[in-house]
Amino acid sequence: MRQPTPELIRARPVPRPSLWLWAGIVLVLVAMLVHGLLTNPNYRWDVVAQHLLDPRIISGLGWTLLLTVGAMALGITLAVTTAIMRMGTNPILRGVAWAYIWFFRGTPVYTQLVFWGLLPVLYPRLSLGIPFGPEWLEFSTQDVINAGVAAVLGLGLNEGAYLSEIVRSGLNSVDKGQWEAATALGMRRGTTLRRIVIPQAMRVIVPPTGNETISMLKTTSLVLAVPFSLELTFVTNAIGNKNFLPVPLLIVAAIYYLVVTSILMVGQHHLEAYYGRGFDTDQTTGGGGRPPKGMSKRQQAILAAGTVHADPNLEVTP
Amino acid sequence: MTAMVQAKGVHKFFGDLHVLKGVDLTVGRGEVCVILGPSGSGKSTLIRCINELEQISAGRMFVDGELMGLREVGGRLHRLNDQEIARQRAKIGMVFQRFNLFPHMTALENVMEAPRQVRRVPRADAERVARDQLARVGLSDRADHYPAQLSGGQQQRVAIARALAMEPELMLFDEPTSALDPELVGEVLGVMQELAASGMTMIVVTHEVGFAREVADQVVFMDDGVVVERGTPGKVIDAPQQQRTRDFFAKVL
Numbered sequence: 001m002r003q004p005t006p007e008l009i010r011a012r013p014v015p016r017p018s019l020w021l022w023a024g025i026v027l028v029l030v031a032m033l034v035h036g037l038l039t040n041p042n043y044r045w046d047v048v049a050q051h052l053l054d055p056r057i058i059s060g061l062g063w064t065l066l067l068t069v070g071a072m073a074l075g076i077t078l079a080v081t082t083a084i085m086r087m088g089t090n091p092i093l094r095g096v097a098w099a100y101i102w103f104f105r106g107t108p109v110y111t112q113l114v115f116w117g118l119l120p121v122l123y124p125r126l127s128l129g130i131p132f133g134p135e136w137l138e139f140s141t142q143d144v145i146n147a148g149v150a151a152v153l154g155l156g157l158n159e160g161a162y163l164s165e166i167v168r169s170g171l172n173s174v175d176k177g178q179w180e181a182a183t184a185l186g187m188r189r190g191t192t193l194r195r196i197v198i199p200q201a202m203r204v205i206v207p208p209t210g211n212e213t214i215s216m217l218k219t220t221s222l223v224l225a226v227p228f229s230l231e232l233t234f235v236t237n238a239i240g241n242k243n244f245l246p247v248p249l250l251i252v253a254a255i256y257y258l259v260v261t262s263i264l265m266v267g268q269h270h271l272e273a274y275y276g277r278g279f280d281t282d283q284t285t286g287g288g289g290r291p292p293k294g295m296s297k298r299q300q301a302i303l304a305a306g307t308v309h310a311d312p313n314l315e316v317t318p
Numbered sequence: 319m320t321a322m323v324q325a326k327g328v329h330k331f332f333g334d335l336h337v338l339k340g341v342d343l344t345v346g347r348g349e350v351c352v353i354l355g356p357s358g359s360g361k362s363t364l365i366r367c368i369n370e371l372e373q374i375s376a377g378r379m380f381v382d383g384e385l386m387g388l389r390e391v392g393g394r395l396h397r398l399n400d401q402e403i404a405r406q407r408a409k410i411g412m413v414f415q416r417f418n419l420f421p422h423m424t425a426l427e428n429v430m431e432a433p434r435q436v437r438r439v440p441r442a443d444a445e446r447v448a449r450d451q452l453a454r455v456g457l458s459d460r461a462d463h464y465p466a467q468l469s470g471g472q473q474q475r476v477a478i479a480r481a482l483a484m485e486p487e488l489m490l491f492d493e494p495t496s497a498l499d500p501e502l503v504g505e506v507l508g509v510m511q512e513l514a515a516s517g518m519t520m521i522v523v524t525h526e527v528g529f530a531r532e533v534a535d536q537v538v539f540m541d542d543g544v545v546v547e548r549g550t551p552g553k554v555i556d557a558p559q560q561q562r563t564r565d566f567f568a569k570v571l
């Protein structure tokens with residue numbers, strides 16, 4: 001037997017004239033801004049177009065990307081290592097990790113970059129060996145730490161100190177019960193971290209790390225302190241100064257930074273979706289109350305009844 | 319034949335707090351032991367000492383005749399390393415009050431995880447075992463759901479399947495139904511009752527006196543870190559000898 005379909009409510013929404021008014025005002029302002037940008041002759045869009053595909057600038061973009069990737073890779077490696085060191089029981093490792101963060105967060109990145117650039121002067125030769133004991137390997141600092149390596153080291157070591165705190169708060173955000181459940185199943189510390197804790201911590205770690213990556217993209221312009229002179233900002237500035245047309249070249253650089261940032265944002269979105277799996281019914285990330293895809297009718301009913309808590313890490317009694 | 323679990327004079331301190339004050343406990347193979355007692359009496363601590371989630375401060379804990387967490391060499395005690403302790407734990411299943419399922423894995427992945435990572439079972443075999451265990455707790459049709467998409471009772475049944483996938487010789491339950499809405503308690507107790515009937519050795523901390531009466535071989539009443547009274551459900555629940563036990567059941571029954 002079919003039940004009669006109820007008559008669905010079709011009511012007019014409450015009129016909101018102020019909404020339309022504000023939208024109109026904002027649109028006019030945006031149009032004025034765009035018009036001004038495009039028609040102001042000082043921006044010299046012809047020069048912008050002419051330099052957009054300049055091979056020197058494309059190469060500068062390449063170096064900027066390389067520095068960003070290198071520095072973030074080094075930073076993330078250091079951050080995970082030091083965050084785990086700080087969570088452990090070995091007081092010496094904890095102390096070392098703490099001191100690293102203290103120093104590299106506490107001094108300006110510009111100063112650190114100058115220091116890495118001066119390393120070949122401060123220490124002409126580097127050697128591997130036992131302190132006060134025999135030395136096994138010796139080489140000239142200049143050969144190993146060229147300007148590119150110094151730039152990546154400087155940016156990466158600084159970044160690692162910031163990311164370490166992010167990683168640590170991510171690891172701490174994972175419920176203690178997850179450690180207990182994994183431990184009770186016979187998993188060891190490393191396995192538990194790798195399979196259970198870090199994947200969940202990523203939900204907390206990815207958004208600020210994406211932010212840091214976008215920030216790093218632009219921080220790479222500081223490597224002129226090393227000095228390293230091949231990346232995007234340095235190259236565009238140099239061309240602009242030579243032509244006596246700095247503004248259009250600043251615009252060229254800005255366009256590329258915007259393009260790369262947009263691509264990074266898409267990547268971040270996908271990472272967040274990946275690490276959010278299983279959490280999509282969470283009130284804080286779900287939003288809107290729309291039941292997520294792949295959920296059975298019955299489950300929707302269960303959740304809608306409000307008698308079940310969707311959060312698997314819900315605190316019940318301590 | 320040795321008992322499955324034997325606690326001899328177990329003490330546990332948290333700093334200055336003396337939580338277990340000389341507990342003796344013997345649970346035979348295939349036996350179901352239900353631990354009852356007021357909140358804060360040390361029930362959770364005791365079963366967490368059995369699988370070494372907590373280290374005992376004094377006494378000895380044996381599981382399957384093996385000294386837990388320690389090795390005695392020439393009259394001196396040595397702590398076992400992480401790997402050895404993990405191996406001892408792997409044959410003891412545990413079910414928690416708050417389920418503690420891995421939220422980023424589906425029900426099936428939750429059940430497969432420990433066999434894959436700890437016992438290095440090939441994927442296909444692990445999946446077959448996991449599907450069998452999910453069927454055993456009546457959740458075959460929920461294998462691909464994430465924990466957040468399951469009701470509390472279903473989550474707890476997945477947690478039981480997850481522990482069973484390691485083929486434990488002993489199952490520990492710490493208030494498995496206390497976080498559940500009343501109408502969901504029955505389905506979890508039902509699964510536990512079937513497990514008991516299949517001959518699994520079980521130690522269950524619970525407030526479900528009905529379950530204790532029906533399923534337990536041995537009921538242990540704890541208060542203030544000691545075992546006050548033990549025996550069959552008929553003796554401890556219905557004809558307690560000690561005043562403390564009588565007071566407790568007068569309140570909960």
Ligand SMILES: Nc1ncnc2c1ncn2[C@@H]1O[C@H](COP(=O)(O)OP(=O)(O)O)[C@@H](O)[C@H]1O
Nearest residue numbers: 332335337355356357358359360361362363364
């Ligand atoms: N990790 C811990 N650190 C300090 N005190 C604890 C810890 N775990 C339990 N306790 C204390 O031990 C006592 C017994 O706790 P518990 O074993 O959880 O009791 P029960 O499970 O019977 O309610 C309580 O007073 C509790 O506060």
Ligand SMILES: [Mg+2]
Nearest residue numbers: 361362363493
């Ligand atoms: Mg308890």
